[in-house]
Amino acid sequence: MSTTDVLVVGAGPAGLACAATILEHSSLSVVVVDAGHGPGGQYWRQPAPAVGADALDPAELADLHHDRARFDALLHRLEQGRTDGRLQLRSQHHVWSAVPDMQGYAVHAVDRGRGPSHVPGSTTVARALVLATGAFDRALPFPGWDLPGVMTVGGLQALLKAGGVVAGRRVALGGTGPFLLPVAAGLARHGATVVGVYEANRPARWLREGRAVARNAGKLGEGAGYAAALLRHRVPVRAGRMVVAAHGADRVEAITLARLDRAGHPVPGSDQRVAVDAVGVGWGFSPQLDLAVTLGVDLTPDVAGTEVVAVDDAQRTSRPGVYAAGEVCGVGGAPLALTEGRLAAAAVVADLTDGRVPADVVSSARRVVTRQRAFATAILRAHPVPAGWADRLAPDTIVCRCEEVTLGAVRAAIDERGARDARQVKQLTRTGMGWCQGRVCGYAAALLSSGRPGPAVERLVAAPVPLGTLGALAEPTARPSRRTGISDDAM
Numbered sequence: 257m258s259t260t261d262v263l264v265v266g267a268g269p270a271g272l273a274c275a276a277t278i279l280e281h282s283s284l285s286v287v288v289v290d291a292g293h294g295p296g297g298q299y300w301r302q303p304a305p306a307v308g309a310d311a312l313d314p315a316e317l318a319d320l321h322h323d324r325a326r327f328d329a330l331l332h333r334l335e336q337g338r339t340d341g342r343l344q345l346r347s348q349h350h351v352w353s354a355v356p357d358m359q360g361y362a363v364h365a366v367d368r369g370r371g372p373s374h375v376p377g378s379t380t381v382a383r384a385l386v387l388a389t390g391a392f393d394r395a396l397p398f399p400g401w402d403l404p405g406v407m408t409v410g411g412l413q414a415l416l417k418a419g420g421v422v423a424g425r426r427v428a429l430g431g432t433g434p435f436l437l438p439v440a441a442g443l444a445r446h447g448a449t450v451v452g453v454y455e456a457n458r459p460a461r462w463l464r465e466g467r468a469v470a471r472n473a474g475k476l477g478e479g480a481g482y483a484a485a486l487l488r489h490r491v492p493v494r495a496g497r498m499v500v501a502a503h504g505a506d507r508v509e510a511i512t513l514a515r516l517d518r519a520g521h522p523v524p525g526s527d528q529r530v531a532v533d534a535v536g537v538g539w540g541f542s543p544q545l546d547l548a549v550t551l552g553v554d555l556t557p558d559v560a561g562t563e564v565v566a567v568d569d570a571q572r573t574s575r576p577g578v579y580a581a582g583e584v585c586g587v588g589g590a591p592l593a594l595t596e597g598r599l600a601a602a603a604v605v606a607d608l609t610d611g612r613v614p615a616d617v618v619s620s621a622r623r624v625v626t627r628q629r630a631f632a633t634a635i636l637r638a639h640p641v642p643a644g645w646a647d648r649l650a651p652d653t654i655v656c657r658c659e660e661v662t663l664g665a666v667r668a669a670i671d672e673r674g675a676r677d678a679r680q681v682k683q684l685t686r687t688g689m690g691w692c693q694g695r696v697c698g699y700a701a702a703l704l705s706s707g708r709p710g711p712a713v714e715r716l717v718a719a720p721v722p723l724g725t726l727g728a729l730a731e732p733t734a735r736p737s738r739r740t741g742i743s744d745d746a747m
């Protein structure tokens with residue numbers, strides 16, 4: 257077991273900015289833990305380490321990373337912290353549990369950097385814990401979505417950024433949200449023919465968001481940049497269209513698109529078939545709440561009804577000593593995550609030391625957060641999941657891919673056996689009981705059974721842990737979970 261003043265979970269923009277700011281304005285020790293193979297998170301996702309003649313030159317992917325100078329500055333600050341003996345960055349460490357401890361919080365992680373046959377565990381006790389765990393992208397089922405070649409938009413982006421892999425030669429993107437644009441532009445620049453970006457919502461929805469747009473004029477420039485890139489590569493962008501099916505024998509060969517009416521339902525007779533060899537469909541992001549839920553911090557719904565970590569204007573959660581920053585507090589983009597990371601750092605420094613981050617830095621960060629949160633809310637309002645997302649599902653459409661549960665089985669649980677939420681659907685059908693623990697199908701199961709995103713699910717073990725690793729924990733910290741009363745040493 258080791259100890260530190262502050263443990264930051266997540267080395268994305270929020271976690272990196274938090275750690276760098278703490279190092280700069282205090283003498284506190286900091287441990288940053290991240291499941292990825294290097295710092296950067298989703299926004300600055302790094303290529304996987306590779307050796308040999310086929311090893312990827314990171315320079316080939318440089319165009320996919322915006323704001324690289326800021327990333328380098330953060331890494332430089334962390335490197336100084338490492339040299340001073342105040343910072344440890346533990347990549348490929350997955351935190352599977354964080355629980356209160358006499359001295360603060362005990363954080364259990366597994367080290368996945370040494371191969372699948374040797375997965376040592378570690379426990380670090382920290383006086384303060386910062387949750388900067390980000391988000392994951394949200395999928396909804398449709399006929400054929402389980403074919404090879406059908407991915408989430410984030411999946412396509414991750415393949416490109418982490419491995420330089422362009423997932424197909426003819427690629428279509430669907431779903432909703434501004435994230436479709438940079439992914440389409442990146443794929444087109446790296447050689448894919450992007451046959452279309454099919455945005456479910458219409459631009460007119462943005463007319464109601466004039467105030468948020470006016471306060472964030474820089475975002476317009478960003479959008480215009482992507483629009484110009486798509487124009488250059490002749491990528492058509494069609495609004496009010498949805499991917500309603502994927503077709504193919506062994507892998508995806510074509511998709512069917514439908515036009516949506518004003519209420520968000522597919523218009524009968526509007527189907528159009530498009531040949532593709534890869535398709536990415538994404539419906540926004542869900543905050544990565546596993547650790548937050550188990551710690552029992554308060555959550556709050558965003559405007560779309562998705563639960564996010566509730567924080568005060570200094571990024572403190574409802575639990576003393578636990579702070580949160582970035583997309584775990586609601587999806588809003590990397591600049592917002594960076595600023596929230598700095599604010600969380602200011603709160604940690606104020607709570608744990610006699611020092612302070614300068615007041616003007618804090619108040620300016622607060623103004624940025626308020627402004628950008630307003631824009632994030634506007635995005636959610638302008639890009640909802642359409643009401644008719646499930647109209648074209650068939651009884652044999654798979655909803656839970658891990659357990660191969662069909663829509664027919666889910667509907668039977670709802671209509672014949674009275675399931676009213678995702679948890680009851682899970683108990684009756686095994687939806688969400690497989691490897692992904694409902695991270696992929698949970699949102700759909702909640703919408704189908706209750707018509708809204710369900711409450712965040714408690715997963716006492718946030719990542720798969722080998723039994724041998726659990727057994728090797730000398731003295732597990734036994735603390736009951738607020739929601740279930742189950743101690744973590746009972747697992």
Ligand SMILES: Cc1cc2nc3c(=O)[nH]c(=O)nc-3n(C[C@H](O)[C@H](O)[C@H](O)COP(=O)(O)OP(=O)(O)OC[C@H]3O[C@@H](n4cnc5c(N)ncnc54)[C@H](O)[C@@H]3O)c2cc1C
Pocket residue numbers: 265266267268269270271289290291292296297298299300349350351352388389390391392393410411413414438541544547581582583584588589590591593718719
């Ligand atoms: C798949 C995907 C791709 C995206 N690509 C882009 C993009 O190209 N451009 C863009 O502007 N925005 C992108 N976004 C949005 C983007 O996530 C943010 O704007 C930004 O990266 C948020 O920063 P963050 O620090 O809050 O979270 P993230 O960048 O997501 O960082 C969170 C980090 O926490 C780590 N983590 C989570 N749980 C644990 C755990 N239990 N143990 C250890 N580590 C953990 C993760 O490995 C991750 O590195 C993407 C989002 C997703 C989900």
